[in-house]
Amino acid sequence: MDTYDLIMRNAEEVVTDEEVRDLAADADGKRAYVGYEPSGVLHLGHLLTANKLIDLQDAGMEVVVLLADVHAYLNGKGTFEEIRETAEQMKAQFIAYGLDEENTEFVYGSEFQLEEDYTLDLHELELATTLNRAQRAMAEIQGGETAKVSHVVYPLMQTLDIEYLDLDLAVGGLDQRKVHMLAREELPGLGYDVRPALHTPIVADLTSGEGKMSSSEGVTISMEDSTEELEEKVNSAFCPPTRDPEGDLENPVLELFEYHVFPRFDEIVVERPEEYGGDLTYDDYETLAADLESGELHPADAKGTLASYLDELIAPGREKLLEIRD
Numbered sequence: 001m002d003t004y005d006l007i008m009r010n011a012e013e014v015v016t017d018e019e020v021r022d023l024a025a026d027a028d029g030k031r032a033y034v035g036y037e038p039s040g041v042l043h044l045g046h047l048l049t050a051n052k053l054i055d056l057q058d059a060g061m062e063v064v065v066l067l068a069d070v071h072a073y074l075n076g077k078g079t080f081e082e083i084r085e086t087a088e089q090m091k092a093q094f095i096a097y098g099l100d101e102e103n104t105e106f107v108y109g110s111e112f113q114l115e116e117d118y119t120l121d122l123h124e125l126e127l128a129t130t131l132n133r134a135q136r137a138m139a140e141i142q143g144g145e146t147a148k149v150s151h152v153v154y155p156l157m158q159t160l161d162i163e164y165l166d167l168d169l170a171v172g173g174l175d176q177r178k179v180h181m182l183a184r185e186e187l188p189g190l191g192y193d194v195r196p197a198l199h200t201p202i203v204a205d206l207t208s209g210e211g212k213m214s215s216s217e218g219v220t221i222s223m224e225d226s227t228e229e230l231e232e233k234v235n236s237a238f239c240p241p242t243r244d245p246e247g248d249l250e251n252p253v254l255e256l257f258e259y260h261v262f263p264r265f266d267e268i269v270v271e272r273p274e275e276y277g278g279d280l281t282y283d284d285y286e287t288l289a290a291d292l293e294s295g296e297l298h299p300a301d302a303k304g305t306l307a308s309y310l311d312e313l314i315a316p317g318r319e320k321l322l323e324i325r326d
Contacts, residue, residue, distance in 0.1 A: 003027050006059045010052070010259050012174050012201040015184070019196035023168060028060040032169040032198075035066035035109075035161060038087035039077050042317060043222035044213060044260065045173070046090075047097060048200050051263050052171055054098055063104045064165050065094060070109040071157060074150035084108070089324055093223055096316035098264070112164050113157060121163075121190055125156040128189055129182070137178040159183040163192045170197045175212075201259060204250035209238040213252065221310060223317035230314070234307040239299040241292060253302055254292065258285045261309045270297065270305045 001009070004024035014020045023030060034049045042050075053063045067087040069080060077083055087108065095101050112118055135147060137155035158179045162170050170180050180197035187194055202212040206219045213220050219233055239253040261268060262285045270280040280297060282288040291297035 003059045006055050007198070009055055010200065010263060011198050013177065013199045015177075015180065015197045015199075020169075020198065023196060024059070027056075030061045030168040031064055031166060032056045032061050032171055033064035033066055033161075033165055033167050034171045035068045035071070035158065036090060037068045037072045037075060037077065038083050038090055039072060039075075040086065041222045041224045041321065042090060042093045042097070043220045044203065044256070045220070047313070048203065048259050049171060049173060050094060050097055050099060051260065052198070052200055053104075054100075055263065056169070056171070057100050057103050061169070063099065064167065065091070065099070065104060065106050066109060066161060066165065067091065067106060068109045070113045071154055074154055074157075076150075080110070089321065092320045092324060093317040096320040097223075097313070098316075107165065109157075109161070113161075118160060118164055121160055122153070122156060124190055125159060125186055126153070128186060129156060133182065137182040139178070155179045155182055156186075159186055162195055163187060163190075167195055170195055172197070172199060174199045174202050201255070203255045203259065204238075204252045206233060206237045206252050209240075209249040209252055221314070223314050223321055225314070225318070227311050227315075230311050231304075231307045234303050234310065235300075237303060239303060241295065241299060253299070253306055254285075254289050256306055256310065257288060257302075260313065261306065264313060265309060268305065268309065270301050272301055 004021060007020060007024050007027070008014065032053070034053060036046060053065070057063055067090065069083045069087055072078070072083045073080060091106050094104070131152060134152035134155055138151050155178075159182055162183050170183070172180065177197070177199055180199075184194045184197075205211045205213055206221070221230055221233055225233070234253070237253050238251070240249075240251060257268075266283065268282045268288065270282070272279055280291065288297065288302075292299065292302055
């Protein structure tokens, strides 16, 4: 896989493709980041963007992980002491999951977001940005909460983070798109360059195929889950024999294969008794999805295989959590 294809693998959207192609032409040493609010144990939502960071490291890029303690404080996630304790746990889990520790820079937001230059730039953005524009940027992230002043400052800080972390590429879930577009609109007004943005997909709710998988609502899979808990969640997942049965539903089992399993394993083996056709081996997602649709691969076998590979991925992080808590 060439550098451009590796950067683009499983990207839902990039802004802009031309800028990403230029980046791919000379990717070595370029800096990409994702910001994570330290709010709990890593779950599959965090790990989807982590998979992309691993791709970018494989493409030769340096990775910055922003442990956004100030953002978390503005979002009411606890005291700074509590938030930083959570952030340190998250850092250990990311390394256990597979980020290259030598090529990953972990940065607390409070290391630079409280400095004078940053604060003055933030006030400049506050002067330049309408309340409605800031609220639109935050709406998809904020959800149904009542808006507070801190919520509209939040996306302005994310805009500045891209400059102050000296980045070449901003990465986030598709729900970060409006924030990244705000950055592209507003950074030039401060005399700063715009950067390309890459957005990863949003995985559907595990039990319904609707909306998005969320740690605050519905069922998600996290590094806290035991092997048995993970298997139970996957076995109860929505898994119709097609990828888009009603036109408005997704198959979360296939999405987890596509976005989590195939990027991390060269080959997927579905173990089956000889009386049911014997083992199936896949080296690409499309073949597995086609076999599920055709009936060659039974949903129960797909779920069992998915649970096994997901468990292998999160097991090191699970062990790290137990070590920290002991």
